[in-house]
Structure formats: C-alpha cells, structure tokens
Amino acid sequence: MTFLIVLAALAFLMFAAYRGYSVILFAPIAALAAVLLTAPAAVAPVFSGIFMEKMVGFVKLYFPVFMLGAVFGKVIELSGFSESIVAAAIRYIGRSRANAVIVAVCALLTYGGVSLFVVVFAVYPFAAELYRQSNIPKRLMPGALALGAFSFTMDSLPGTPQIQNIIPTTFFKTTSWAAPALGAIGSLFIVVAGLSYLEWRRRTAMAKGEGYGASLVNEPERATSAARLPSPLLAILPLVVVGVANFVLTRMIPVWYGADAYTVAPEALPGVHAPVTATIKTVVAIWAVEGALLLGIVLVVASAFGRVSARFADGSKTAVGGALLAAMNTASEYGFGGVIAALPGFIVVGDALKRIPDPLVNAAVSVSALAGITGSASGGMSIALAAMSNLFIQGAQAAHIPLEVLHRVVAMASGGMDTLPHNGAVITLLAVTGLTHRESYREIFAVTVIKTLAVFFVIAVYYLTGLV
Incomplete structure (x- = not known):
C-alpha cells in the first residue's frame, strides 16, 4: 500500500504536468x-520542515545560474549575435547539410550558456528559412532542434554550463568538467546516431516527393538582412569567453579560497555577528559558471x-x-522529491533499486525513470x-568507481527519457514551430x-577501457 501511495503521487504529478498545470502548485x-x-498529522510539519527546506535550498544554490543564463541568452538575442552565428553556419557548412547546420548552431549556443528555450526561439526563424529553401519537410525540423539543443550539449559535453551538468556537482563534490573523456565519447555517439537518423528520415521523405509543406502555422518572417548582422567572429567571442572562463575559474577558485572551506570572520565584516563559512567543494562549479556567465553578459553588452x-x-x-x-x-520538484524520499513507500523503491547490482546502471535507471515521469531532466x-x-555514492565507492564517472552518468541519464510528450521543452518547441505531437x-x-x-554506451565504455 505504501508503495502505491508513492506511485500515485508520481502519477498525479506527471498527469498534472502533461495537462499543462503548474508544477509549482501541484508538486x-x-x-x-x-x-x-x-x-495525516505529519502534513504541516513535513511541508515546513522538508518540502520548503528543500525547495528554498535549491533556489539558494541554483537560482543565480538560471538567472544569469537567461540574461546571457537574452543579450545574445538582442545583440543579433545569435542571428549572425546561424547565418555564418549556413554560409560555411552549406544549405545542403540543413540538419548538420541546425544541430551545430543549437549546440554552439547551448554550450555557450544560452538557455535551450532561448535557443529554440533564436534558431527557429533561420531553421525554417533553411528548410524552406532546401524543400525539406518542416515536420522534421523539431527533431534537429531537439538534437542540437536538448541532448549532448545539455548534459554530456564536459564543461557545459547548463543546469543539468551543474546539479550533480553539489552532491558528488565534482566540477562541470567531470569525466571529460566519457562525456566526449557519449556526445559523439549522440551526434553520429542522431544525425544519421535525421538524414535517413530526410532522404525518405524527399524521395516520396514531400516538400516543405503548405498551410503551415506560425511561419516566421524573413531573416534579418546579412548586411545588418554583426561579425560572426564577434558574435562567437562571448561564447568562447564563457567556456574558457568556466574552465579557468573551476581551477582557480580552490586556489584563491582554499580546497576545503573559506570563512569570513566578524572582524572582516563588522555587521556579521557569526563566521560565514562556504564549503568550496560544494560551490566551486556553481561559482565558476556564475562568474563565466557574468563575464559573457558584460562582454556582449x-x-x-x-x-x-x-x-x-x-x-x-x-x-529574469x-x-x-x-x-x-x-x-x-526538488521539494517533492525530498518529501517522497521520507515516505515508507520509498523504502520499497530503494530496496528494489538496490537489487540492481551495478551502481552506474542503478543510477542511470533511477534518474532516467524519474526524469521521464516528471518530464524534466533537472527535475x-x-x-x-x-x-x-547517498545510495549512489556508497555504491560507486564500494565498486571503486570515481564520482566523476557517476556525475557524468547521472547527468546524461537526466537528459534521456526526460523528453517524453509532457516535457515542457518539447511542448514549447512544438508551439514555437507551429507543429503538433502527431506531426x-x-x-x-x-x-x-x-x-x-x-548513457549505457558510456557505462560500457568505462567498464571496458577505464576511461574517465
């Protein structure tokens, strides 16, 4: 019975998200x-002591990353830099490689720190123009946008500043550059397999004589004249700065503040009545991304x-x-998870997961399942x-698996089954492109x-080669 309660709570939240209701309210x-x-008597104490504590703790750690990422994406959009990057990619890669162009541009923007939602809005007008001129069916476009924005640059490529790659750092005391070899291998697998599939679908549709389509909705206006666009070299510079700054700050922050903890004494700030201590290992990745995005914003402006x-x-x-x-x-959703973890029914889930002998497979299955249920990678x-x-960490340590590998597996698993039909990014993508789930x-x-x-390919590679 207790397990059914947990299952019903997850199903209810999934249903609410699928129907478009606010997760903030229904979680x-x-x-x-x-x-x-x-x-029944525990409802009020659990709400204040677990749900709100978890929810506020998440906002305390990650809201600056969300905010700076959104502002950076917005100034990239306002400056015309995103349009310039897309136009340059089309010019140098070629219109005949439409899917590769779209994936490359989306990947460049998301790896540079632009929110995937912003990327969809920024790239869609140019993707539509490219598909129209190439006479490729528009209905295939969301797949290319999803491959470029929602996949390898979101959680696989080492150093990506997307939130899905940042969240594991606070649990595993890792950095956003965790397991670079495995991340690169996983990214290559996704790109090759994804582009191969999209190209097969394109050739099949065009062989049948299917064109761009007619009676389409939400068609964008013609792209801005290339003469009015900034230089592509200038446009790409902020993205490079964010990536380089993230890499440098990840290594320098522990040097500046110490590897373990940094304390601000009351003598330094008279208004502080007790020492303020920051555990550097917990926040180094967050501080590095925040600093990098701030530098990027300043450079664009x-x-x-x-x-x-x-x-x-x-x-x-x-x-904002x-x-x-x-x-x-x-x-x-984080607060929801904290409450569910406190229920006796979740012990049943934990016991079932413990029966999966391999710690990496255990983590991958668990995260993939919950990402699919909630329709959110980060959630x-x-x-x-x-x-x-704690279960994941104990299993990895017992098997002598570096936590950097666990970080990469968990991050990639979060971006696996998250894009089911009720996923917010999928719904947004289809709305922006004027297409439907059926199409x-x-x-x-x-x-x-x-x-x-x-995810499982990367796990196999690790066990076969020991690469990290």
Whole structure:
C-alpha cells in the first residue's frame, strides 16, 4: 500500500504536468497528499520542515545560474549575435547539410550558456528559412532542434554550463568538467546516431516527393538582412569567453579560497555577528559558471551596446521572469522529491533499486525513470539525487568507481527519457514551430531513445577501457 501511495503521487504529478498545470502548485499538492494518506498529522510539519527546506535550498544554490543564463541568452538575442552565428553556419557548412547546420548552431549556443528555450526561439526563424529553401519537410525540423539543443550539449559535453551538468556537482563534490573523456565519447555517439537518423528520415521523405509543406502555422518572417548582422567572429567571442572562463575559474577558485572551506570572520565584516563559512567543494562549479556567465553578459553588452541598450530593460525583465519560473518549477520538484524520499513507500523503491547490482546502471535507471515521469531532466535528477544520492555514492565507492564517472552518468541519464510528450521543452518547441505531437514527435522520440542508449554506451565504455 505504501508503495502505491508513492506511485500515485508520481502519477498525479506527471498527469498534472502533461495537462499543462503548474508544477509549482501541484508538486506540493501531490507530495502532501501522499503524506496525508501515510501519516495525516505529519502534513504541516513535513511541508515546513522538508518540502520548503528543500525547495528554498535549491533556489539558494541554483537560482543565480538560471538567472544569469537567461540574461546571457537574452543579450545574445538582442545583440543579433545569435542571428549572425546561424547565418555564418549556413554560409560555411552549406544549405545542403540543413540538419548538420541546425544541430551545430543549437549546440554552439547551448554550450555557450544560452538557455535551450532561448535557443529554440533564436534558431527557429533561420531553421525554417533553411528548410524552406532546401524543400525539406518542416515536420522534421523539431527533431534537429531537439538534437542540437536538448541532448549532448545539455548534459554530456564536459564543461557545459547548463543546469543539468551543474546539479550533480553539489552532491558528488565534482566540477562541470567531470569525466571529460566519457562525456566526449557519449556526445559523439549522440551526434553520429542522431544525425544519421535525421538524414535517413530526410532522404525518405524527399524521395516520396514531400516538400516543405503548405498551410503551415506560425511561419516566421524573413531573416534579418546579412548586411545588418554583426561579425560572426564577434558574435562567437562571448561564447568562447564563457567556456574558457568556466574552465579557468573551476581551477582557480580552490586556489584563491582554499580546497576545503573559506570563512569570513566578524572582524572582516563588522555587521556579521557569526563566521560565514562556504564549503568550496560544494560551490566551486556553481561559482565558476556564475562568474563565466557574468563575464559573457558584460562582454556582449560592451561590444553591442547600441543594439542591446534600447531593449535591455524589457528584455532583462523577461529573462529574469523566465528564469524565476524555471527555477521555481525545478525547486518545487526538488521539494517533492525530498518529501517522497521520507515516505515508507520509498523504502520499497530503494530496496528494489538496490537489487540492481551495478551502481552506474542503478543510477542511470533511477534518474532516467524519474526524469521521464516528471518530464524534466533537472527535475527528475533533483528528485533522484535528493532521495538517493547517498545510495549512489556508497555504491560507486564500494565498486571503486570515481564520482566523476557517476556525475557524468547521472547527468546524461537526466537528459534521456526526460523528453517524453509532457516535457515542457518539447511542448514549447512544438508551439514555437507551429507543429503538433502527431506531426513531429516521432523524430523527437528517436532523439530521446538515442540519448538514453548513449548513457549505457558510456557505462560500457568505462567498464571496458577505464576511461574517465
């Protein structure tokens, strides 16, 4: 019975997300309903002591990353840099390689720190123009956008500043560059398999004489004239700066502050009545990404001040509002995971997972399942790590597996089954492109399957070669 309560709470939250209801509202409802059915008197204490504590703790750690990432993406958009990058990719890679162009541009933007939601909005007008001129069916476009923005640059490539690669750092005391060899191998697997599938679908559709399509909705206006676009070299510079700064700060912060902890004494700040201590291993990856994104924002604003300044006030408000909503959605799911982990029914789940003998497979299956149920990579991973991170760590240490490998497996698993039909990014992608699940989800689901297979491919590579 206790297991059924946990299962019902997860199913209810999945249903609410699928129907488009706010996770911020329904995650606590689902969690507290499970508590009510288990121990009615514990509802109020659990809400204050577990749900809110977990939720606030998540916001405390990660909201600056969400906010700075959203603002960076917005100034990249306002400056015209994203348009310039897309136009240059089309010019140098060629229109005949439409899928490769779209994947390359999306990957470049997301790896540079631009939110995947922003990437969809920024790249879609150019992707539509490219598909139209190449007479490729528009219904295949979401698969290419998903492969470029929602897959390897989100959680596989080492150093990516996306939140899915940052969350594991606080649990495993790793950095965003964890397991670089495995991350690169997994990324290559996803890119090769994904592009091969998309090209096969393109050739099949065009062989049947299917063109771009007619009576389509939400068709974008023609792209901005190339003469008005910034130099592509200038446009790509902020992305390079974010990547390099993230790498440098990851290594220098422990040198500046010490490898273990840094304490601000009351003597340094008279208004502080007790020492303020930061555990450096827990926050180094977060501080590094925040610093890198801040440098990127400053560089974009300074190099394109005329374009950005006129719309920065409204644009930054929109970016911060979107970041707040995204962070609160994930934080609410994190609080939900904390409550579910406290229920007796979850012990049944934990015992079942312990029967999976391999710690990496255990972690991959657990995170993939919860990401699929919640329809969120960061949300599913947050729930899994809030509930089972100690179990994962103990299993890895017992098997002498570096926590860097565990980090990479967990991050990649979060981006596996997350893109089921109720995923927010999938719904946004289809809305932006003016397509439906029936028309375009087949290609998105293929990318989902490829991403999931890549996790187990990476696990196999580690066991066969010992690469980290």
